[in-house]
Amino acid sequence: MSPNALYVDFYGFRERPFTLVPDPEFLYWSQQHRRAFAILEFGIMSSAPITLITGEVGAGKTTLVQALLSRIGDDVRIGLISNAQGGRGELLQWILHALDVQYDPTTSYVQTFQILQDFLLEEYAAGRRVVLIIDEAQNLSREGLEELRMLTNVNSNKDVLIQLMLVGQPELREIVQAPDMRQLTQRIAASFHLKSMDAETVPKYIRHRLQMVGGTGEEFTDEACQKIFEATGGVPRLVNQLCEFALLYAWGGDMPVIDATTVEEVLADGVFLGGTAPRDDEPVDEEPVIQFKKNGGRDG
Structure with missing residues (x-):
């Protein structure tokens, strides 16, 4: 049937009006979602090194990402990674795969990184920006997050060659705000925490x-x-x-x-198992957690 x-x-x-598949056509543009989407667009337009979007499971983060992808022009090359895991080198392969860059998985880390850098330079020369979106980024290890941070150091004069968008659950915000993640935090130019509906x-x-x-x-x-x-x-x-x-x-x-x-x-x-859904500590009609920086700090 x-x-x-x-x-x-x-x-x-x-x-069916209430399917669980993320569909941007069904997106309800609440004030929260409009603000979160504005931050995503701001991140791209301002060439922010890193943009951070967090929210509870099921808050609509992935749907917002899908809506963003539907509006991206030809001058932006997008790579989307979901649930990436692994140690040093494996994340780099995830990135190349997301950007549809051919590589030999048997090559060394240095050679693989050079392939990515050459690709970024080629896209920059062609007038295209490269944006990498990492969904469920809270699953990345600290080593993986540091590897991503190092990517933002790849630049041509004053222009960042790859922009990162980290999308994840509330613990992602806690991770990046930890003292040992200070260098990563300095590269986050804009962030937003998507709360539940009131x-x-x-x-x-x-x-x-x-x-x-x-x-x-x-x-x-x-x-x-x-x-x-x-x-x-x-x-x-x-x-x-x-x-x-x-x-x-x-x-x-x-x-x-x-x-x-x-x-x-x-x-x-008892057919509905979500009755113990976590609630936000603050009501959603208060000022949301939005952070802007004029530009990200540059690390060596």
Whole structure:
């Protein structure tokens, strides 16, 4: 049975509104997401050596990256790495692979680094900037982060030849702020911490997703949306999961509208496992964590 044969036709949707696949077309531009995206664009336009974006699991970081990729012009060469791991030399191979640069994996580290440097110089001469996006960067070792930091020293006169965007979970911010990461921190020209949605944003987010697939946006009552916020802490991925289960339950009961009782039934049955979602210490309507530097410090 096709997934669309479940509740999609019953509610008149074109497709499922709450899938977990990062899709920039479904992105709800909350104030938080607009600011985070502005930081990403600022990082590229200002030739920032390193841009840092952090947020909880499911906060929408990867979706923002996908949205950014869809807007990049031909004058920017993008490399995207997800969940890179490994020691010295292996990360360099990840980078070459992401940038579609041919290399011999049996060559020495010095020769491999020279291949990357030659590629960066060629792109610079052709008038193209190179941007490397590392998603789930909290999985990198300190050695890996230091190796990335050293890449920002590759330059032509005053221009950085490769820009880095580090995207990861909150612990990434803690790692880069550690005393032994001081040189890396000095190269971060802009950073933003993406928080969860607040109680006012969650209903707007749900209505947006419903309308994107042809729904009215009124399939969930206000009380249901409040229950969903309380159970998910406003984390978009968890909101999607709980809304999906609620639609399934309502469809099974031939109910055109999802109310608070339906959400409570989903939670009571234990099919939704995200009820212990972490909450941010500060409300999202306060001033977000945004940091700018005029330019990154240069290390030897």
